[in-house]
């Protein structure tokens with residue numbers, strides 16, 4: 001999907017304290033280019049903060065380095081971001097929210113509009129194209145925010161619990177859509193759902209402890225999106241849950 005090569009992300013000895021308490025201490029991690037990495041870990045362990053640092057947040061007092069390899073060409077920002085809050089612009093209809101990036105860059109075109117309408121349809125939101133965010137449910141707004149991120153077609157996508165507000169079936173449908181549209185991009189996806197990580201991750205990074213460390217890196221077999229009734233998934237689901245429980249106690 002991406003017009004530029006999807007870089008690997010290297011987290012190199014990153015440290016960060018909040019109020020004198022270390023959240024990260026020399027945290028190092030390599031996330032492969034063109035693949036999806038899912039990040040799991042207990043609430044508050046630093047997943048969202050890590051994502052913000054990868055997105056280039058300079059507002060956080062971190063040391064160490066996070067870099068893309070190969071380095072992107074200077075005039076392109078390679079990252080698309082979807083945070084935990086949907087942040088749809090309240091005065092724009094859904095379709096225009098989905099097209100927000102193109103709109104801000106003055107790149108709107110009929111073909112992009114058609115793409116947006118097609119995505120809205122595939123996300124089960126047909127009929128709501130002109131709806132304002134306030135008239136949509138939380139899950140519908142989250143789908144809108146996800147589509148807006150996917151429309152960007154960036155080589156790097158950072159997503160913080162993008163499916164959390166969705167019912168099980170919509171979640172599966174949107175996971176499939178996201179996997180299709182992000183094939184070839186470098187995706188970092190924070191989730192609390194081990195099954196989601198097993199369906200979507202080429203790599204699953206489990207974080208634990210304080211300061212947080214990489215407790216485990218899993219590479220499930222096969223390519224995402226994996227079928228939810230794959231027996232191997234059920235087995236790994238149990239193992240992953242056990243790991244996460246150990247992480248809570250760490």
Ligand SMILES: Nc1ncnc2c1ncn2[C@@H]1O[C@H](COP(=O)(O)OP(=O)(O)OP(=O)(O)O)[C@@H](O)[C@H]1O
Nearest residue numbers: 018019023041042043044045046047048049050192
């Ligand atoms: N800007 C900030 N200033 C001070 N403390 C912060 C800041 N941002 C995050 N924290 C703290 O850092 C820790 C990690 O927060 P973060 O949101 O990264 O965790 P998380 O693993 O994503 O949690 P969750 O799974 O609940 O979303 C928390 O204790 C949080 O209170």
